[in-house]
Amino acid sequence: MYNKGTIIPGLIIFVLFVTFPIWFNGLTTAGDLPKPELPPGGEKQCVESADYMRANHMQLLNEWRDNVLRDGNREILEIDGKKYPKGLQTACMACHSQKEKFCDSCHTYAAVEPYCWDCHLTPKETASKEAIH
Amino acid sequence: MDKQRRKFLKIAGASVVAGIGAPAIIKLTATPALASGHDAAAAGHEAIPAAGHGEQGGHGEAAPQGVRLGMVIDLRKMNDTPGLLDAAIASCIAAHNIPEFPNSKDEIKWIWKAPFSGVFPEHSSRHAAKKITDNPAVALCNHCDEPPCVRACPTQATFRNNANGVVAMDYHRCIGCRFCMAACPYGARSFNWYDPRPYIKKYNKDFPSRMKGVVEKCNFCSERLALGQEPACVESCRGTGAITFGDLNDPNSEVRQVLDKEFSIQRKPSAGTKPSVFYIV
Ligand code: SF4
Ligand code: SF4
Numbered sequence: 001m002y003n004k005g006t007i008i009p010g011l012i013i014f015v016l017f018v019t020f021p022i023w024f025n026g027l028t029t030a031g032d033l034p035k036p037e038l039p040p041g042g043e044k045q046c047v048e049s050a051d052y053m054r055a056n057h058m059q060l061l062n063e064w065r066d067n068v069l070r071d072g073n074r075e076i077l078e079i080d081g082k083k084y085p086k087g088l089q090t091a092c093m094a095c096h097s098q099k100e101k102f103c104d105s106c107h108t109y110a111a112v113e114p115y116c117w118d119c120h121l122t123p124k125e126t127a128s129k130e131a132i133h
Numbered sequence: 134m135d136k137q138r139r140k141f142l143k144i145a146g147a148s149v150v151a152g153i154g155a156p157a158i159i160k161l162t163a164t165p166a167l168a169s170g171h172d173a174a175a176a177g178h179e180a181i182p183a184a185g186h187g188e189q190g191g192h193g194e195a196a197p198q199g200v201r202l203g204m205v206i207d208l209r210k211m212n213d214t215p216g217l218l219d220a221a222i223a224s225c226i227a228a229h230n231i232p233e234f235p236n237s238k239d240e241i242k243w244i245w246k247a248p249f250s251g252v253f254p255e256h257s258s259r260h261a262a263k264k265i266t267d268n269p270a271v272a273l274c275n276h277c278d279e280p281p282c283v284r285a286c287p288t289q290a291t292f293r294n295n296a297n298g299v300v301a302m303d304y305h306r307c308i309g310c311r312f313c314m315a316a317c318p319y320g321a322r323s324f325n326w327y328d329p330r331p332y333i334k335k336y337n338k339d340f341p342s343r344m345k346g347v348v349e350k351c352n353f354c355s356e357r358l359a360l361g362q363e364p365a366c367v368e369s370c371r372g373t374g375a376i377t378f379g380d381l382n383d384p385n386s387e388v389r390q391v392l393d394k395e396f397s398i399q400r401k402p403s404a405g406t407k408p409s410v411f412y413i414v
Contacts, residue, residue, distance in 0.1 A: 065305060069301065069302075070303060072294050072355070074356070085360075089341060119304060119341040119344050120342075121336055121341060129333065129336045130335065
């Protein structure tokens with residue numbers, strides 16, 4: 001083979017470069033599965049099973065939104081004796097009070113930017129303005 | 134084989150007959166139910182502007198009416214108590230995370246003060262009583278029975294809740310075209326020109342804020358009604374009789390008691406919007 005000295009190192013560099021995402025994720029924590037922090041209050045119950053919520057919470061929220069705003073159905077859900085007034089702020093964030101450690105962990109991993117919080121307030125945000133006044 | 138085919142044809146034939154017959158049957162049975170629901174409610178609404186706020190239109194039997202929430206604002210009582218109107222406005226601002234922009238052009242108004250001649254251009258007179266000229270009137274969304282804002286909205290972000298007559302907004306759908314603002318004859322809608330968050334003084338954690346680029350307005354405190362509470366402004370006027378709230382279609386409701394007794398006016402009646410907010414001046 002001609003130019004062995006350049007071709008082989010060149011190939012090695014090329015392979016390393018192309019497989020960069022694989023070994024980089026393996027060596028660093030960038031590819032680790034997100035670990036959303038469970039509710040600080042130690043809440044174990046939710047309106048549905050964890051698996052269901054993981055896969056379908058967005059549909060559930062849309063359904064609640066339509067129930068509450070469109071159909072005027074603001075009936076408070078009661079599951080195992082616990083009351084859930086349908087709503088991101090009134091039900092979800094009452095337990096999952098740390099959006100930064102719960103919602104964001106997966107959303108950031110999956111590179112999705114839901115616009116819920118353009119309007120809905122996180123407990124951290126509300127706390128920032130309860131002091132004033 | 135043959136048998137199966139005969140059976141199939143029989144079932145198909147029966148289904149066609151049932152299919153043609155069903156709507157007629159449903160129609161027949163549904164008519165009385167409908168009459169006691171939407172139709173009669175609509176007829177009741179028609180009757181209100183025509184017959185003042187007296188009896189419901191004589192539309193057959195006294196069928197149960199749909200709920201139509203409304204309000205009577207007694208400006209005399211409102212102005213009797215100094216600070217009452219300010220308290221009502223403040224309670225609305227606090228309940229709904231309403232921003233307070235420094236420039237009045239950007240103002241977000243759910244319930245607000247304005248001169249009588251502005252709120253009632255059709256009722257103003259050159260020599261109005263002193264109490265009229267010296268005191269502010271109060272305005273809010275009228276939750277019209279024929280809401281032009283709803284017709285104008287291309288996305289149905291603004292719609293009428295037929296269960297209680299509230300003209301509601303689904304902010305998730307608002308695209309900020311402001312057609313509704315042009316359509317509303319009462320200036321009851323405001324646009325968020327800027328991110329409202331920095332201008333909200335204090336947050337109510339159970340209610341969202343809005344975002345830049347959407348329209349907002351009074352929602353008759355739908356979120357409070359759901360919890361069995363009165364609207365925030367009504368609550369802050371409790372005991373004074375300045376604001377009465379209730380079902381306009383229920384002849385025994387408090388609002389109707391007040392309306393049956395006193396002379397009341399609505400804003401811009403010639404606009405034909407049939408407001409659900411009445412005023413005693
Ligand atoms: S007052 Fe204006 S915003 Fe309210 S329902 Fe009537 S037209 Fe719509
Ligand atoms: S600004 Fe929003 S609510 Fe108003 S008409 Fe446009 S989409 Fe509808």
